[in-house]
């Protein structure tokens with residue numbers, strides 16, 4: 409067997425991570441099922457990371473004892489009744505991981521837990537530090553030993569350092585420690601930090617990674633003024649499934665303290681002078697679940713708007729508009745609405761194929777991603793089709809799909825991509841392939857159409873994407889800013905490695 413036979417056919421951008429926290433409202437011990445809420449919250453964030461997960465809880469009494477359960481794999485395989493029982497507590501945090509800075513191994517699973525002079529501390533992190541090398545040197549020079557190469561452990565240890573203001577006699581001044589960390593490392597993170605009886609939600613000053621707050625409301629009477637507890641999450645998509653209501657986003661640079669009494673802003677740390685906000689635009693394009701909210705708008709609506717923009721920029725005559733499921737579908741509806749060409753499904757996706765550990769044989773590997781899809785022949789035969797996908801990364805998905813459609817009798821397939829061409833790597837928590845691997849750097853639209861067997865191919869422009877993303881945001885001009893670095897090469901900050 410040639411060693412290439414073992415290679416998986418890689419597609420798309422590998423996601424980032426999901427962080428989640430839950431605090432029961434006092435008095436404690438609570439009636440709220442805190443570990444179950446965190447587990448369900450993490451399941452709703454499973455699309456953000458599928459390599460490993462963990463939950464850490466506290467009963468709120470003893471600063472030396474946190475309950476910890478972490479493991480490799482999907483959430484439903486890690487947690488069971490027995491672990492839920494052991495995780496019983498009044499507050500807790502959780503994490504689901506796609507690794508960026510250290511290997512996908514048990515030792516790097518999150519949340520990280522350390523025991524400090526002021527009690528135990530647990531940290532869950534989404535993002536990647538652009539200056540991890542400098543911060544690592546600084547932390548090591550203060551006599552701290554690190555046991556992994558994870559930037560998330562580095563954050564945890566940096567939070568153990570006394571703030572520059574000096575020694576704290578009556579317990580740690582956590583907001584001061586967090587502020588100190590944020591000044592040392594401005595990008596990129598959303599953090600959920602837990603101590604014995606409180607937690608902190610933190611977003612980096614650029615607002616690069618998402619984080620939002622929710623309120624758990626009583627199941628029987630949904631009175632807005634009452635709360636059984638509070639949740640904090642990378643995305644809001646899971647809130648309804650745990651009986652929570654969306655409250656608001658954590659602001660860029662904000663440090664929110666959550667106790668059994670409620671949520672309080674402790675500080676808002678500014679960005680370095682002259683730097684603009686940089687919320688990841690790809691959260692809208694692909695990463696987030698379509699029912700999540702960012703910047704006051706639903707991701708689904710933005711994807712639809714991207715499709716409408718695409719119809720204005722790259723219309724072509726056809727019988728139907730369709731999509732590559734899942735994440736291309738909202739944009740296809742937008743394209744259809746704007747162009748007046750009816751929407752019809754042409755592909756079924758096998759939702760169980762997921763991340764498989766079965767190494768395909770050569771024959772199956774050659775079939776490529778077509779294994780994931782089936783063509784709906786009744787909608788395809790004799791049709792001129794506009795096929796919408798949200799993104800093209802390595803270009804492994806689109807060709808086999810077009811072949812599938814043509815084999816099912818499609819007359820023409822015109823590919824329209826609801827985001828611009830991806831050309832640059834990401835240093836902020838997303839595993840984007842190397843510049844050479846990104847197919848847009850090798851083939852222009854005409855050559856790529858030819859290579860994929862399409863009758864034509866066009867991407868949405870960068871301006872079109874920005875317009876679609878901002879069309880409904882109700883904020884002042886200075887309060888809006890998106891990272892587009894993987895499309896434009898304009899990075900909010902460059903890494904130090």
Ligand SMILES: O=P(O)(O)OC[C@H]1O[C@H](OP(=O)(O)OP(=O)(O)O)[C@H](O)[C@@H]1O
Nearest residue numbers: 419420733734735800801802803804805
């Ligand atoms: O150009 P490529 O490298 O082949 O990757 C691009 C594809 O990967 C993603 O889909 P994916 O199948 O990962 O997930 P989805 O179901 O969320 O769309 C993306 O939506 C594109 O369809």
Ligand SMILES: NC(=O)CC[C@H](N)C(=O)O
Nearest residue numbers: 424425507508509534535
């Ligand atoms: N994708 C992420 O957000 C990863 C978080 C962190 N850098 C890790 O590798 O664990």
Ligand code: SF4
Nearest residue numbers: 688689834891893894
């Ligand atoms: S480079 Fe791309 S994927 Fe990375 S944060 Fe910026 S927009 Fe998001």
Ligand SMILES: [Mg+2]
Nearest residue numbers: 732733734735
């Ligand atoms: Mg896709």
